[in-house]
Amino acid sequence: MDLKAYADACAFIGNSLLKPMSQTETIGLDPSFWLAFPDLDDAAVAQAKGALAQWAEAHAVQGDQAVHDASVEFTHLFVGPPSPAAPPWETMNREEGVTVGFGKPTFAMQDILRDMGLEVSNQNNQYADHMGIELLALSEMCRRVDAGQMNANAVSAFVHNHPGSWVQALHAKVHDAVPGGYYDHVLDLAEALLAMPLI
Numbered sequence: 001m002d003l004k005a006y007a008d009a010c011a012f013i014g015n016s017l018l019k020p021m022s023q024t025e026t027i028g029l030d031p032s033f034w035l036a037f038p039d040l041d042d043a044a045v046a047q048a049k050g051a052l053a054q055w056a057e058a059h060a061v062q063g064d065q066a067v068h069d070a071s072v073e074f075t076h077l078f079v080g081p082p083s084p085a086a087p088p089w090e091t092m093n094r095e096e097g098v099t100v101g102f103g104k105p106t107f108a109m110q111d112i113l114r115d116m117g118l119e120v121s122n123q124n125n126q127y128a129d130h131m132g133i134e135l136l137a138l139s140e141m142c143r144r145v146d147a148g149q150m151n152a153n154a155v156s157a158f159v160h161n162h163p164g165s166w167v168q169a170l171h172a173k174v175h176d177a178v179p180g181g182y183y184d185h186v187l188d189l190a191e192a193l194l195a196m197p198l199i
Contacts, residue, residue, distance in 0.1 A: 001198065005038040007142035009045075013190050014135030017078070017088060018126065020071035021182075028182065029066055031057040044192035052185045059182075070182045077174055077183055086173035086183075090129035090162065093169040105129040109162065113137060116144075131170055134163040135190065142198075152199040164194040 015024065027033045034053035039046035059066040077086045087093065091103035109128035113119060118140065120128050127133075141158060144150035171187035178184060 001040060001196070002038065003142045003146040003198075006040060006193070006196075006198075007139040007146070009038060009040070009189075009193055010135045010142070011139035013186060013193070014132040014139060016186055017132035017135070017183075017190075018130065020074035021067050022071035026067050028052070028070070028186075029056050029060045031060060040193075040196065042192065042196055044195065045189065048185065048189035048192045052189060055180075055182060055185050073178050073181050073183060077177055085177035086170060088131045088170060089127050090131070090134065090166050091127070093166040093173075102127055103129075105162070109134065109137070112158070112162075116140065129162075131163060131167070131190070138163060145198075156198045159194055159198065163190075167191045167194050 016028065021028060031053045034049050034056055037049045037052075039049060059069075062069070076084075078084050078088045090105035090109070094103070094105060106127045106129045110120075113128055113133075116137070118137065120126060120133060138155070138159060141150055141155045145152050145155055167187065167190055171184075171191050174181075174187050175184050
């Protein structure tokens with residue numbers, strides 16, 4: 001596998017899940033971006049990025065309105081009010097009915113980030129078990145494996161124990177709340193990436 005391309009893909013999705021499009025680049029509205037996005041020789045990744053290219057083509061003509069709509073969708077899904085339709089934290093997706101954040105997965109992710117010499121530093125004060133943060137951690141782990149600084153087995157275990165274990169639950173909530181929306185497609189791509197064998 002091209003670990004650099006995989007790391008870049010995870011980082012893009014991670015950042016996309018941490019801030020609305022109105023506060024980041026609007027490259028997700030560019031069909032050519034998705035056409036050039038690496039498929040990593042994986043059929044599910046290729047299908048997901050193709051769906052994003054089609055979504056972008058259908059919405060790019062709306063310009064600022066599409067950015068606004070995607071940002072409203074982000075807020076509805078991941079922020080609220082009154083509460084997020086699809087809470088983006090592992091703690092709230094591990095078991096049915098959990099409505100309070102900062103559980104065991106949060107502490108586990110804090111330990112993982114600390115062991116890597118990383119810390120959560122953002123204006124939103126996100127819990128460490130946010131899907132975006134977990135994908136950014138995975139991206140950094142892949143870069144370290146590529147540089148010979150980390151064992152690939154440890155990265156596979158991280159995917160199995162953390163983002164890969166709950167991405168389906170998050171995606172299902174996103175799909176139920178806004179089917180066919182930008183983040184439904186983004187989570188489809190995340191799910192495909194996290195299902196790929198790293199070793």
